[in-house]
Amino acid sequence: MLAAAVLLHGGLTQISATTVTFYYYTVFVVGILLAWRFHSSRVLFTLLVLLLTERAMEFFTGVKLPYLGPGRVAFNWIALLLPLNFLIFSSLKERGVTPRALASQLLVIFVQSVFVAVVCRPGATEGSSLVSRALLNQHLFAWTKIPQLALLTFVCSGATLFIRALRLHSPVENGFFWTLLATFLALQFGGTGRIPTAYMATAGLALVGALIESSYFMAYHDELTSLPGRRAFNEAVLALEDRYALAILDIDHFKRFNDAYGHDTGDQVLRMVASRLARLTGGGKAFRWGGEEFAIVFPDKSTNEIIEDLELLRATIENSSFRMRGLDRRNQPRQTDRRKPVNPRRKISRSLRSTPSSREIRELSVTVSIGVAEAGTRNRDVEQVIEAADQALYRAKAAGRNRVEVASTPRARTSRSVKQSA
Numbered sequence: 001m002l003a004a005a006v007l008l009h010g011g012l013t014q015i016s017a018t019t020v021t022f023y024y025y026t027v028f029v030v031g032i033l034l035a036w037r038f039h040s041s042r043v044l045f046t047l048l049v050l051l052l053t054e055r056a057m058e059f060f061t062g063v064k065l066p067y068l069g070p071g072r073v074a075f076n077w078i079a080l081l082l083p084l085n086f087l088i089f090s091s092l093k094e095r096g097v098t099p100r101a102l103a104s105q106l107l108v109i110f111v112q113s114v115f116v117a118v119v120c121r122p123g124a125t126e127g128s129s130l131v132s133r134a135l136l137n138q139h140l141f142a143w144t145k146i147p148q149l150a151l152l153t154f155v156c157s158g159a160t161l162f163i164r165a166l167r168l169h170s171p172v173e174n175g176f177f178w179t180l181l182a183t184f185l186a187l188q189f190g191g192t193g194r195i196p197t198a199y200m201a202t203a204g205l206a207l208v209g210a211l212i213e214s215s216y217f218m219a220y221h222d223e224l225t226s227l228p229g230r231r232a233f234n235e236a237v238l239a240l241e242d243r244y245a246l247a248i249l250d251i252d253h254f255k256r257f258n259d260a261y262g263h264d265t266g267d268q269v270l271r272m273v274a275s276r277l278a279r280l281t282g283g284g285k286a287f288r289w290g291g292e293e294f295a296i297v298f299p300d301k302s303t304n305e306i307i308e309d310l311e312l313l314r315a316t317i318e319n320s321s322f323r324m325r326g327l328d329r330r331n332q333p334r335q336t337d338r339r340k341p342v343n344p345r346r347k348i349s350r351s352l353r354s355t356p357s358s359r360e361i362r363e364l365s366v367t368v369s370i371g372v373a374e375a376g377t378r379n380r381d382v383e384q385v386i387e388a389a390d391q392a393l394y395r396a397k398a399a400g401r402n403r404v405e406v407a408s409t410p411r412a413r414t415s416r417s418v419k420q421s422a
Contacts, residue, residue, distance in 0.1 A: 050204055
C-alpha cells in the first residue's frame, strides 16, 4: 500500500486516465464477483460502498476539487460516513450472501445514499455546517481538506481496525485496515480525478487480495486449529526429496475425553495440542491429519536427528494443562437434549488428570502417542513411510501410550495408507 502511494504520487502521475479507469472498473467488477462467489457479504458490501463513494464524488463535484457548493457538502458527509461504514461492515458476523443479508445491508447503503442526495440538493448547502465545524485550531489542519470531525472518525475507525487485525490475525481484517488507509489517501487528494480514483481502486484491490488470501487459508488450513490441513499435507509430501522423516501423533483416549467432558472441551484440547505443534523444534512442519491425529513432516532429516525433538514435544504436551469450568457445562453434548441428567462418576482415561471438585474450575491435561518413520532404500514411497509411522504409532499405544515409537522395518503398502494419502 505504501509503495503504491509513492508510485502513484511520484513517478506514475503521467499514467493515462483511460488506464486508471480500466484499473478501477476491473478491480471492482472482479472483486464483487469474487465476494459473491466466496459468499463474503462483508467484502461485497464494502466494495459497493467504495464504488458508490467514488461515483457520488464524481457526480456532485465533477472533475474539480470540492471546495464549494454541493460538491463540498458531498465531500464532507462522505468523508464522515465512509469510515463508519468500514466499522459497521467489518464488525458484522459473516453470514454469507443471503437474501436477509442483502436486504438489511442494502437498506443501510440506500438510506445513506438518499441522505447524501438530500443534503446535497441545490439550495441545501447549509447541510455541510454540522460536519465541517472545527473542533480544534484550523491552522493545525491546513494540510487537509477533510473536516476535523471526519478526521476523528478516520482515526478512531483506523485504530479499531488495526487492533482487530492484530488480535484476529485474519487476512480480511488486515484488508479492511489497508483499504481504509487507501480511501483516506483518495479523499486527501481531492476525492475525484485520476490519482484519487487510482487510490480508490487500490483500496478495492487490497480488500480483494485479502479475500483471496483468506479463501486460500481456508482451503489449506484447518479452521479449528489453524494448522495446515490434509490438502496442504498431500502437496507438501509431493515436494519431499529422498531423505525425510514423518511422524504421526495421536491424542490418547480422545474419544473418551470427548464423551466425558463434551466436544467444546475436546476442541480446546485440539487447539492446545496444535499450539504446541506450531512451536515444534527440529525443522518439522505440523499438519492436522484428521480427527485427533496430526502429521509432522521433517524434510532432509532422519529419525535419529528428530527423536529428541519429538520426546520434548511429547513431554511438553503432557506437562501442559488447561482450565475447564463446571461439570454441568462440560457434560452437555452438542445439539442434544440438555435436560438429561449427567453422571459425574463417568469413568475417564487414566491419562486425564483433574481436581476432585465437580463445579469449580478444573485443570486437565492429556498425553499423546507418536509414531515416526523415515524414508530408506526399501521404503522410498511416501505411502510406505506413512504406513511405517502408522504401525509405530500402534505399537506406542500397545506399549502403554504417552511415548514415541520409531519404526523398525519398512512396511508394505496397505489399503488404509492408500486411502489416507488420497
